[in-house]
Amino acid sequence: MSYSSKGRKVRRRRKSINVRNLIILIAGAVVTIVLFILLITGIVRLISKGIGALTGDGKEKNSSQISSTVSDTDSSSAESSQPALVYSNIQMTQADENQGELILINSTHGYQSEVEDLQIFWGNKNKSYSLLVAEMYAKPEVVTGMNEMMAAFQTQSGISSVMVSSAYRNVDDQQKMYDNDLAKNGTDTSETVAKAGYSEHHSGYALDLSYNSAAGTAYLDGTGSYSWLIENCYKYGFIIRYPEGKTAVTGMAYEPWHFRYIGKVHAEALTKGNYCLEEYIDMLRLHGQDNPYNFVSETGADYLIYYVPSGGTTTEIPIPQGKEYTVSGTNEGGFVVTVTMGSGSSYASDTKVSTAGTASSSN
Template sequence: MPKNKISKEKSIRHAKTMTEIVISLVLLGAGGFFVRNAMKEASTVQSSPYFDDKDIAVTDVENTSVPDPNQIIYESRSVDTKDKFRGDLILVNEDHEYFGGDEDLVSIIEMNSENERTCFTAVDSTYTILRQVYEPMAQMIQDFSDQYNNDRLIIYGSYRTKEFQQQLYDDDVAQSEDGKSTKVAKAGFSEHESGLAFDFTEADNYDYDGTGDYAWINANCYKYGFIVRYTKSKEKITKIQDEPWHFRYVGIPHAYYMDSNDLCLEEYIDLIRKHPYDGEHLEFKDDKDTEYEVYFVASDDGAEKTTVPVPNGVRYEISGNNVDGFIVTVYKNQKPLVEEAPTKSFEDTSEENTENTTGDEETTDDGSDKTEE
């Protein structure tokens, strides 16, 4: 091959190689240019005017809360609306009539005989009281008797029928100068008709004024669920003059609270009304550190039934207030004593107790008598 031809081919190859090198360098340069501009552009991007450029706290969405094992869970319970007229906390006074008729009554003397109690008695076997009231009443008197060696107490006022209450009222009006009764409540408006109240006298003077040894009873009755219903300091509210012999059962939690805060029943009913279920409940401890929670539920007077929220798995009691609703008492940290049963309806009223009458409030043996509500 001619020498000049070889030189030409080498020149072509050389030129081709150089061209490829130049193209590669151009491509590399262009790539670097675009990368550099992109990085530069990225470093100068401004925040959006629609973005709130503030520190945002990072929230841990994991639920780490621990359920409170002492939290009370409530459920709905349907009760007869008419049952607002029954229960240990019913208010009976000159403005609020008692509606009853199916009281579960027991003879005080017969119960004493069954239980071999001799520390007190009643006028006769016709003197009756509600079954649930007998035992705390008897236990209170027994404790008093054991402490003071005194067995002179007599129950001279207990349950009365409406008819007997009317008789007492009419007799008092007939003896008054102005045709008005100042000693006896009108028929239907006496606590004695509920079976929740009783009166003391004593066998020495046939008088009971809550003094001397008997002062122990008036001072400690709250421990058994009783209150001295009518006191001198509350006469303007109760409209009944001082009766240190008249005791009313309301249950231990309520008797404790009323005694500790110097409240009569009228005041206490008003106080509970200020603590509705959907508001702040009344919470307190008694002198034995037993915890209670009390709240009010208004009755649905336009319906036969009222829904009452009650605690699940915790002891509770429902009582009407005889005015406008129900009072629920929760015994916190206590299990139910028995499975709660619906309150007996007024429609189930029987006539088995309609013949229960008593001769209480008769003139005492020395011819004296007392002011009676």
């Protein structure tokens, strides 16, 4: 009895010693593992900093931009998935500021260029729409966009009676329209016809669309089957330039018939953001090359969009090397650069690729 109890005591003591040893062993192992993890983390950080310093050479702006937007812990993976861009400058002239798909034309920003490359619709259009008169002109990309849009509209609705009732207009035509509108309405100013020199129709980027109704030719009102055009025109590069609810900004009443071409990327970005063109340019002005506006299209393509203010007689425009890009003047003192970053089916048919050859100098 006593022996067995003694024996039990001994066994208990041995057991408690074993437990103590085990605890010491585990604690030691934990401390070792923690020290090992700290050592490895330190080495990885040192290596990634070394790589960052190497790749940052000669492209300070971008490596600093990228490293400031990602946290310490995943800097190595972010740098390997998005290498820093190398920028070179191209030069644009003062005249270039007033040309391009994004030019802003309104009552305070007159059209200041001469359109050189107008294309006649007749012979270049498809049969999904008609023309009010045979001689109608617009920019070539507008004719192409109109062909695409109206073919899709006809497929979808079966309607092919939409008519271009006005396209490019010269200043004399606009003056007549303006005078007629004032006479008709007995007013001093017009909210539906722009003053001569201040109409988007001077640029070749604007179209008015009509249809044949029981009462004769009427402007599209954006209702019924025609609402498809309002909702889908951005896919073809067009916007409703004077949208509902934006009269205070545009200075023009809602015009569901007036379509303005600004290119597919910007038409989609503007429409999805619920901007009018004035607001869209205002927004882009906040995004310089250091802080570009990143727009991902529903096509999956990824774009960097940034604003470069005018530099006077010539403006140096930074362009990332090897990327497809477009540059448009804004007609309000700057340029908008659109860079295709890749993936998806990009809207890149009219873009240029920056190479060392076309770029004048590296900054």
